Amino acid sequence: xxxxxxxxxxxxxxxxxxxxxxxxxxxxxxxxxxxxxxxxxxxxxxxxxxxxxxxxxxxxxxxxxxxxxxxxxxxxxxxxxxxxxxxxxxxxxxxxxxxxxxxxxxxxxxxxxxxxxxxxxxxxxxxxxxxxxxxxxxxxxxxxxxxxxxxxxxxxxxxxxxxxxxxxxxxxxxxxxxxxxxxxxxxxxxxxxxxxxxxxx
Amino acid sequence: xxxxxxxxxxxxxxxxxxxxxxxxxxxxxxxxxxxxxxxxxxxxxxxxxxxxxxxxxxxxxxxxxxxxxxxxxxxxxxxxxxxxxxxxxxxxxxxxxxxxxxxxxxxxxxxxxxxxxxxxxxxxxxxxxxxxxxxxxxxxxxxxxxxxxxxxxxxxxxxxxxxxxxxxxxxxxxxxxxxxxxxxxxxxxxxxxxxxxxxxxxxxxxxxxxxxxxxxxxxxxxxxxx
Numbered sequence: 018x019x020x021x022x023x024x025x026x027x028x029x030x031x032x033x034x035x036x037x038x039x040x041x042x043x044x045x046x047x048x049x050x051x052x053x054x055x056x057x058x059x060x061x062x063x064x065x066x067x068x069x070x071x072x073x074x075x076x077x078x079x080x081x082x083x084x085x086x087x088x089x090x091x092x093x094x095x096x097x098x099x100x101x102x103x104x105x106x107x108x109x110x111x112x113x114x115x116x117x118x119x120x121x122x123x124x125x126x127x128x129x130x131x132x133x134x135x136x137x138x139x140x141x142x143x144x145x146x147x148x149x150x151x152x153x154x155x156x157x158x159x160x161x162x163x164x165x166x167x168x169x170x171x172x173x174x175x176x177x178x179x180x181x182x183x184x185x186x187x188x189x190x191x192x193x194x195x196x197x198x199x200x201x202x203x204x205x206x207x208x209x210x211x212x213x214x215x216x217x218x
Numbered sequence: 219x220x221x222x223x224x225x226x227x228x229x230x231x232x233x234x235x236x237x238x239x240x241x242x243x244x245x246x247x248x249x250x251x252x253x254x255x256x257x258x259x260x261x262x263x264x265x266x267x268x269x270x271x272x273x274x275x276x277x278x279x280x281x282x283x284x285x286x287x288x289x290x291x292x293x294x295x296x297x298x299x300x301x302x303x304x305x306x307x308x309x310x311x312x313x314x315x316x317x318x319x320x321x322x323x324x325x326x327x328x329x330x331x332x333x334x335x336x337x338x339x340x341x342x343x344x345x346x347x348x349x350x351x352x353x354x355x356x357x358x359x360x361x362x363x364x365x366x367x368x369x370x371x372x373x374x375x376x377x378x379x380x381x382x383x384x385x386x387x388x389x390x391x392x393x394x395x396x397x398x399x400x401x402x403x404x405x406x407x408x409x410x411x412x413x414x415x416x417x418x419x420x421x422x423x424x425x426x427x428x429x430x431x432x433x434x435x436x437x438x439x440x441x442x443x444x
Contacts, residue, residue, distance in 0.1 A: 046442050078299060086244075098259040102403060102405060103405065104409065106407075106408040109316075109409070110408065113409075120341060131290055139417050152387050155387075156380075156383050156384050156387055159370075159378040159379060159380060159383040160379055160380055164371045164372075165361035165371075167370070167371045167379075168367075168371040168412070171367045171368065171370060171371065171383065171386065171410075171412070172408075172409040172410050172411060172412070173409065174383070174386070174387055174390075175363050175367060175386060175389075175410040176390070176405055176407070176408060176409060176410050177387075178387035178388070178390035178391050178394070179390050179391070179393060179394035179397075179404050179405035179410075180394075180404075180405055181394075182390070182391035182392075182393075182394035182395050182398075182404060183398060183404040183405060186394075186395060186398050188348055191313065192391050192392075192394065192395040192398075193313070193314070193317065193388055193391035193395060194313065194393055195317070195386065195388065196317045196320040196321060196324070196385070197381065197384040197385055197388060198384045198388050198391075199384075199385040200380070200384065
């Protein structure tokens with residue numbers, strides 16, 4: 018994972034001190050509805066790989082979706098601004114996660130977007146779903162990651178939240194209505210992705 | 219009078235006393251008071267995170283977050299009171315203000331007697347003009363995102379981390395919303411960088427918005443919205 022030189026030493030310290038979830042996850046998790054359990058084990062480098070592959074799948078879908086919309090070239094105005102800026106961000110997230118995972122990175126899924134990359138209303142609805150799902154997926158995995166990996170993932174999740182608020186504003190939906198953002202489990206994330214119909218493999 | 223830094227505000231003697239408990243009222247108490255969505259997760263703040271005491275480090279981090287939430291909540295509350303905002307900015311201030319106040323309530327509940335007092339603020343007129351309000355809101359929200367990002371991975375309790383990280387992304391939504399209303403790109407970079415606590419403290423102090431630590435021993439009448 019990348020690390021700013023200045024933060025590297027403190028991250029290593031964090032890693033060394035990395036707290037075993039153990040009782041915390043059980044006691045807290047039982048009471049916080051929907052706390053994710055991608056795995057029941059404590060955070061570990063091996064579990065980081067599983068978690069990062071989950072969010073890599075999301076980044077594949079997001080980056081692929083926006084790239085397709087840009088290639089089709091139908092969107093205009095605010096939506097074109099959005100797809101240009103956000104598409105570039107998702108591509109960088111994708112590259113970053115693939116590099117971080119190296120040979121452990123999952124393969125690119127086959128994707129089809131139907132009319133969502135050309136019809137403005139369908140595009141907005143899909144973008145809202147993808148961005149909100151992405152925020153909830155990253156948040157949901159926070160305690161499953163080692164603290165060092167979390168520090169890096171946190172740089173991405175807030176950008177996804179900005180994207181979500183942006184597209185929701187364009188859509189005339191409340192960008193942020195609640196005091197906390199919901200979390201989704203791995204199973205819920207995969208179900209949300211399947212529901213889009215974009216995943217073909 | 220204005221030389222008090224956020225760091226000083228944050229160094230509350232009560233922290234040491236209450237190391238043993240990060241828990242204030244009960245979850246039910248908080249849920250009764252909550253007025254906005256997301257309360258169920260916020261309510262988890264008021265639970266013993268591990269079945270035992272929260273660490274001193276976690277209490278300290280929560281108080282730092284509380285101070286930032288005081289700053290934001292007071293800012294939006296004052297903006298609502300002076301009624302200088304119009305249209306979408308006014309609506310955004312109402313929604314975001316309610317959320318920041320819910321964050322304050324949740325942190326205060328969680329910290330109980332260890333909670334730092336609300337400082338007295340002087341926003342120097344930025345709430346009285348729509349452009350200045352939005353510019354300040356953008357700065358506050360972007361700062362909050364960077365501050366939570368710096369602190370969340372330092373939390374030792376997983377339960378507290380779950381809450382902090384879900385507040386972190388809400389602050390990012392607020393930041394994007396205010397940036398949109400101000401007319402700048404809501405998401406400027408592919409990666410949001412964290413800010414270390416001393417840097418956040420320095421930035422807040424440089425605004426001059428905190429004019430007193432709000433300690434109970436201060437006898438001066440509050441002159442400003444706090």
